[in-house]
Amino acid sequence: MGTQPIVNLPTILCLGPRQSGKTHLLSSLQLSGRITNVSHSVQTIGTNIFTIKLLDGAQKQSSTSVATASHCGKQKTTANASFRRSMKNPSVTIMEIGGMMAPMWTNYLNNVSKILYVIDTSNLCQISAAGVLLYSLLADPRLQHTKFLLILTKMDLAYRQMRNEMLLMxxxxxxxxxxxxxxxIVETSSITCSGHQKILEWLSLP
Known part of the structure; x- marks a missing residue:
């Protein structure tokens, strides 16, 4: 009685401290970058499920050619839309677990193949706590063969040397x-879409 249920599904998880930008990032990936600086998300209490369309070889080449833009402009949206009309994309399902549920993350770690771990680089007060949570995941015996992507989000709000300082911390x-x-490691911004291509490529790997 009172035992927390164990989730036993092969899955990809998105984890990180509360308000680190997990929902915003996954929404941006799911909506092909249609997120603006006035978009906002509600803090996750529980879990969210996102289906992310991946890029095949032709789409990767197209996305690379337009990813040099500093924002998610009309050119990128139009290019991605034309490819989506012409071919069926493979996709992956990602479960986001809210940072407030960190004490219960252990109930979701069975048969996990990949983990996206999100850290808000603009929040210096959060980085140490984020590191402690990351250590606990890496030490879990069930995750010894799990692939990790450390996502440094909100890079549009961070200063130039924040990446190196965060890794040192x-x-x-x-x-x-x-x-x-x-x-x-990948640096991202849900507003400028920087790093999204690298995340999609990482998700496409076996």
Whole structure:
């Protein structure tokens, strides 16, 4: 009685501290960048499910050619729309678990193949706590073969050296020597769409 249910589904998770930008990021990926600086999301209490369309080879080439723009402009939206009309995209389902549920994340870690871990680089007060939560995930025996993508979000609000300072604060170089998992880093902004291409490519990998 009173035992928390164990979720036992092969899945991709999106985790991170509360208000780190998880919902905003996944919404932007799901809507092909149709997020603006006046868009907002409600803090997740529980879980959200997102279906993200991936890019095949032709779409990757097209997205690369237009990704040099500094914002999600009409050119990129038009190009992506034309490809979506001409071919059926593969997709992945991602479960976002709210940061307020961090004590219960362990109930969702069975058969997880990939984890997107989101850190808000504009919130210095959050980074240390984000590092502690990340360590606890990397130490879980069930995730020893799970691939991790460390997503540094809200880069449009951070200053130039924030990336390096954040990695120093969570002792990332030392951490890499101690873990078995594959972990990559990508810098993103849901407003400018920077980094979205790299996230989609990472999700496309086996």
């Amino acid at each position: 969570i002792h990332f170089e030392k951490l890499k020597k101690q873990i078995r998992q594959s972990i990559q």
